[in-house]
Amino acid sequence: MKRPTIADIARRAGVSKGAVSYALNGQPGVSEATRQRIVAIAQEIGFNPNSAARALSGASARAVGLTLCRPARMLSIEPFFMGLISGFESELAARSYALTLQVVATPELEVEVYRRWWGERRIDGVIVTDLRENDVRIQVLQQLQLPAVVIGGPGDTGRIAQIWSDDAGAITETVRYLVALGHRRIARVSGLPDLLHTQTRTRAFHEVCASLGLNEAVTVPSDYTGEEGGRATRRLLIGNDRPTAIIYDNDVMAVAGLAVAQEMGLAVPGDLSIVAWDDSPLCSLVHPPLTALTRDIAEYGAHAARELLAAIDGKQVGNVEAGAAHLTPRGSTAPPRQPGSAAPAQPEP
Amino acid sequence: MKRPTIADIARRAGVSKGAVSYALNGQPGVSEATRQRIVAIAQEIGFNPNSAARALSGASARAVGLTLCRPARMLSIEPFFMGLISGFESELAARSYALTLQVVATPELEVEVYRRWWGERRIDGVIVTDLRENDVRIQVLQQLQLPAVVIGGPGDTGRIAQIWSDDAGAITETVRYLVALGHRRIARVSGLPDLLHTQTRTRAFHEVCASLGLNEAVTVPSDYTGEEGGRATRRLLIGNDRPTAIIYDNDVMAVAGLAVAQEMGLAVPGDLSIVAWDDSPLCSLVHPPLTALTRDIAEYGAHAARELLAAIDGKQVGNVEAGAAHLTPRGSTAPPRQPGSAAPAQPEP
DNA sequence: CTCCACCACTTATCCGGTTCAGTGAATTCT
DNA sequence: AGAATTCACTGAACCGGATAAGTGGTGGAG
Numbered sequence: 001m002k003r004p005t006i007a008d009i010a011r012r013a014g015v016s017k018g019a020v021s022y023a024l025n026g027q028p029g030v031s032e033a034t035r036q037r038i039v040a041i042a043q044e045i046g047f048n049p050n051s052a053a054r055a056l057s058g059a060s061a062r063a064v065g066l067t068l069c070r071p072a073r074m075l076s077i078e079p080f081f082m083g084l085i086s087g088f089e090s091e092l093a094a095r096s097y098a099l100t101l102q103v104v105a106t107p108e109l110e111v112e113v114y115r116r117w118w119g120e121r122r123i124d125g126v127i128v129t130d131l132r133e134n135d136v137r138i139q140v141l142q143q144l145q146l147p148a149v150v151i152g153g154p155g156d157t158g159r160i161a162q163i164w165s166d167d168a169g170a171i172t173e174t175v176r177y178l179v180a181l182g183h184r185r186i187a188r189v190s191g192l193p194d195l196l197h198t199q200t201r202t203r204a205f206h207e208v209c210a211s212l213g214l215n216e217a218v219t220v221p222s223d224y225t226g227e228e229g230g231r232a233t234r235r236l237l238i239g240n241d242r243p244t245a246i247i248y249d250n251d252v253m254a255v256a257g258l259a260v261a262q263e264m265g266l267a268v269p270g271d272l273s274i275v276a277w278d279d280s281p282l283c284s285l286v287h288p289p290l291t292a293l294t295r296d297i298a299e300y301g302a303h304a305a306r307e308l309l310a311a312i313d314g315k316q317v318g319n320v321e322a323g324a325a326h327l328t329p330r331g332s333t334a335p336p337r338q339p340g341s342a343a344p345a346q347p348e349p
Numbered sequence: 350m351k352r353p354t355i356a357d358i359a360r361r362a363g364v365s366k367g368a369v370s371y372a373l374n375g376q377p378g379v380s381e382a383t384r385q386r387i388v389a390i391a392q393e394i395g396f397n398p399n400s401a402a403r404a405l406s407g408a409s410a411r412a413v414g415l416t417l418c419r420p421a422r423m424l425s426i427e428p429f430f431m432g433l434i435s436g437f438e439s440e441l442a443a444r445s446y447a448l449t450l451q452v453v454a455t456p457e458l459e460v461e462v463y464r465r466w467w468g469e470r471r472i473d474g475v476i477v478t479d480l481r482e483n484d485v486r487i488q489v490l491q492q493l494q495l496p497a498v499v500i501g502g503p504g505d506t507g508r509i510a511q512i513w514s515d516d517a518g519a520i521t522e523t524v525r526y527l528v529a530l531g532h533r534r535i536a537r538v539s540g541l542p543d544l545l546h547t548q549t550r551t552r553a554f555h556e557v558c559a560s561l562g563l564n565e566a567v568t569v570p571s572d573y574t575g576e577e578g579g580r581a582t583r584r585l586l587i588g589n590d591r592p593t594a595i596i597y598d599n600d601v602m603a604v605a606g607l608a609v610a611q612e613m614g615l616a617v618p619g620d621l622s623i624v625a626w627d628d629s630p631l632c633s634l635v636h637p638p639l640t641a642l643t644r645d646i647a648e649y650g651a652h653a654a655r656e657l658l659a660a661i662d663g664k665q666v667g668n669v670e671a672g673a674a675h676l677t678p679r680g681s682t683a684p685p686r687q688p689g690s691a692a693p694a695q696p697e698p
Numbered sequence: 699c700t701c702c703a704c705c706a707c708t709t710a711t712c713c714g715g716t717t718c719a720g721t722g723a724a725t726t727c728t
Numbered sequence: 729a730g731a732a733t734t735c736a737c738t739g740a741a742c743c744g745g746a747t748a749a750g751t752g753g754t755g756g757a758g
Contacts, residue, residue: 003468005744016708021746031706048468052404053744056713061401063449063471072435072647076428077630086421089452098449098471100412103438119352119397121714122447226634252630259636281426281601285575286635287608298421354714365738370716380736402714405743470744 004045012045013038024049055121063098064088064308065123067110069130072103074224077252079280080297081129084151087301088127095309097124107132111140118146125312127304131155131162131196149308151300154319155196161317163304166324167197168204170293171247174275174327175208178245182335183273185216187243189232189253193221198249201277205247216241222253229253233260237272244336245273251282254290258332269334279328288331295325353394361394362387373398404470412447413437413657414472416459418479421452423573426601428629429646430478433500436650437476444658446473456481460489467495474661476653480504480511480545498657500649503668504545510666512653515673516546517553519642520596522676523624524557527594531684532622534565536592538581538602542570547598550626554596565590571602578602582609586621593685594622600631603639607681618683628677637680644674 006020013020015034022029023038024047030038041047055061066088068075075081085099092099100123104110114137117123125147128137133155141148142158150157153164178186188205191198202219209217220232229248233256236243248254254276261272268274268288276283279292300322307317355369362369364383371378372387373396379387390396404410415437417424424430434448441448449472453459463486466472474496477486487506490497499506502513527535537554540547551568558566569581578597582605585592597603603625610621617623617637625632628641649671656666 003470007744017745018709018747019707022707025746027747029706034706046464046468048465050405050744051469051471052401052410053713054746055401056399056405056715056744057746058713059746072432072439073630075435076432076646078431079425082427082431083421083425085450086424086452089450090421093451093453096465098451098466101434101438101448101450102442103435104442115395116397116445117447119395120400121352122400226630230634252634255631256634259634259638262636281422281575282604282631285579285601285605285608287611289608297425356714364736366715367717367739368737371737374716376717378736383736399714402743403716405714405745406716407743408716 003050004047005050006047008045009038009041009047012041060124060312061121062096063100063123064092064305064312065100065102065114065117065126066129067102067104067113067126069104069107069110070224071105075103077226078224079251079282080278083280083297084129084301084304087298087303088305090298091302091305091309097309107136111137114140114146115144118144125149125308127151127308128160130192131157132194133196133199135196147308147311149304149311149317151304152195152197154200161307161311161320163300163307163320163322164197165295165300165322167201170277170325170327171201171204172208174247174293175205175212175214177327177329178247178273178275178333179212179214181245181273181333183245184214185241185243186214186245186247187217187236188219188247189222189229189236189249189257190219191222191224191249201249216243218243222249224250224252226252226256230256230260233257234264237261237264237266242272244271245275245333247275247277249277251276251278251280251290251292254292255282255286258286258290267337269332270337273334273336274332275327277325284330291330291333292328293325294328296323299323352399353396354399355396357394358387358390358396361390409473409661410470411445412449412472413441413654413661414449414451414463414466414475415478416451416453416462416475418453418456418459419573424452426575427573427599428631429599429627432629432646433478433650433653436647436652437654439647440651440654440658446658456485460486463489463495464493467493474498474657476500476657477509479541480506481543482545482548484545496657496660498653498660498666500653501544501546503549510656510660510669512649512656512669512671513546514644514649514671516550519626519674519676520550520553521557523596523642524554524561524563526676526678527596527622527624527682528561528563530594530622530682532594533563534590534592535563535594535596536566536585537568537596538571538578538585538598538606539568540571540573540598550598565592567592571598573599573601575601575605579605579609582606583613586610586613586615591621593620594624594682596624596626598626600625600627600629600639600641603641604631604635607635607639616686618681619686622683622685623681624676626674633679640679640682641677642674643677645672648672 010017010020023035128150131152150162153162222228222232276290276292279294283290283292359366359369372384477499480501499511502511571577571581625639625641628643632639632641
């Protein structure tokens with residue numbers, strides 16, 4: 001079954017290809033009567049303009065690209081990326097832009113994908129996640145003049161737009177909250193240490209701990225997976241001066257940490273309080289439900305998509321701050337049980 | 350910065366556009382020396398063939414489409430889809446096919462997306478998930494003659510290739526295992542009831558239960574979300590003849606069910622055994638870790654992508670069975686505690 | 699009544715590849 | 729040696745739209 005072209009419409013309407021093009025694109029140059037006739041025929045035969053032909057005559061590809069540079073096993077469990085993708089989609093679909101996805105192994109391969117996509121005119125712009133320090137991708141994007149939006153700062157992205165949330169503020173708020181509950185030994189299990197937002201969080205965490213006189217604050221680097229998060233937790237909890245509260249850089253590690261604590265016979269939140277960064281249904285599913293730093297990830301993604309579309313349209317976009325994460329207290333945080341004091345009544349079996 | 354075209358290469362090499370095209374595509378018609386000279390120039394100036402121009406001259410778009418028809422909040426937590434996407438990618442990237450993604454609200458919108466993509470020549474084929482009974486999408490795909498692979502059968506897909514795993518066998522194995530442990534009252538919390546694979550599982554579940562003389566077998570329909578899964582579990586557990594084992598159609602609901610059981614003071618696995626369909630890191634993260642029906646979802650996706658690429662190449666592909674899920678016993682299943690007998694020692698706090 | 703502006707189109711060109719039908723020169727065959 | 733074939737390449741058409749330039753007819757202004 002041959003797919004119809006404007007030539008088919010032109011033949012049936014008894015006009016030229018050019019007239020059809022004008023009519024379908026709402027350009028002046030055809031009478032209203034003719035336009036309606038042409039539109040009706042296009043409807044009837046189910047015409048869709050060939051995107052390749054359009055793109056070839058100078059129009060944009062009407063697609064944006066996203067590369068994901070994490071191992072498959074991390075992607076499948078992390079609710080973050082799917083949330084982000086849903087957010088992108090909500091904006092892109094409304095303007096009928098397609099989203100092209102590629103999973104890559106390394107940042108170097110990622111820039112290769114950018115080069116290829118851009119060279120092939122396959123996409124009009126890209127969304128970059130997981131900003132690193134002196135990120136190779138930034139230079140390449142600038143050099144290619146490929147419209148882009150970077151998520152995961154704040155960082156130095158030159159002329160490229162970025163969108164970030166105030167992670168430093170969020171972690172400061174969290175530490176203050178835990179200290180207010182009475183915690184003095186607070187630890188943190190972080191995400192991949194070479195990501196810029198991990199560094200931002202780490203810096204802010206240690207600053208606020210120092211300012212509050214918490215000298216034992218420690219950050220254990222991890223990689224967002226449950227296994228690593230569990231291992232890191234075990235390492236933290238076997239020490240003599242074990243922390244009474246742990247902040248995790250994502251929900252998956254927090255859930256894993258919870259399981260480790262329970263397996264070691266520690267009561268949560270009595271013996272150990274837990275805070276997860278990024279709230280997902282996961283956090284409310286487990287028992288006790290986890291106190292979390294909630295962000296609207298889909299909205300974050302939608303915001304990024306809007307910025308990217310603006311950049312593609314040639315508008316100047318800069319450094320945008322999205323809504324910061326805010327603390328959602330649930331059952332996993334409480335004042336620490338005093339050593340030697342009786343265990344508070346637990347609703348657990 | 351203007352992106353280079355074959356005309357640029359032709360000028361620099363002192364040959365015609367046609368010669369460059371032959372050289373870069375490994376076609377006969379140029380001498381080996383010239384070919385190498387042309388390839389070197391292409392390398393040097395960073396040439397990538399414009400995919401639109403290629404697609405326009407009859408070549409394929411080198412992209413496949415995937416639509417996801419589930420609400421965003423389900424997508425973000427379900428590890429299934431990300432696993433599937435990772436699997437697709439591993440095959441597609443190897444043959445440098447792009448994956449185009451779209452989140453849609455309804456199956457009707459989904460067929461609109463197919464029509465548009467195909468009409469625009471944006472994609473060469475699609476992967477269809479969540480097969481339903483008398484699925485509208487099947488007819489449309491056949492009518493459009495759009496190459497496709499359907500996941501989520503087995504079902505009637507006419508000439509369209511499908512790939513499925515033996516869910517009936519897997520659930521039969523699971524029930525037999527639970528019965529062997531001593532369970533007699535087994536319930537099931539299912540996924541969306543209008544999905545074909547849900548119906549397959551339900552039918553098989555009730556058949557095996559009947560054949561084993563389990564007359565109280567009940568399936569509670571749900572929707573894959575944690576909230577619904579938790580609610581369904583609560584409903585099952587408040588009855589007088591509460592089940593001693595529950596099988597969940599996905600991991601998210603199983604984790605939610607676990608939380609509900611613990612919150613109601615039931616010991617898992619002593620009072621209630623839990624089996625999750627689809628093993629994800631989630632299942633081993635919680636405490637106790639969940640017995641699960643393990644499938645290699647990424648491999649499932651990779652397999653589907655291979656079939657689709659074969660279909661795009663015009664090869665006849667039919668009805669392919671992928672590896673079935675197999676039971677991975679973990680801590681959440683055990684013989685049911687006899688009513689009145691002493692509770693076995695629990696390692697929990 | 700003439701000239702010009704305007705409308706509603708048509709014609710032609712372009713985008714950047716692919717591909718087919720030549721073309722001249724070198725090589726092979728008879 | 730002359731004809732036939734092969735080789736290495738050129739020129740042009742083509743894919744399906746967008747768009748600039750051109751065309752004939754109409755209406756109003758001068």
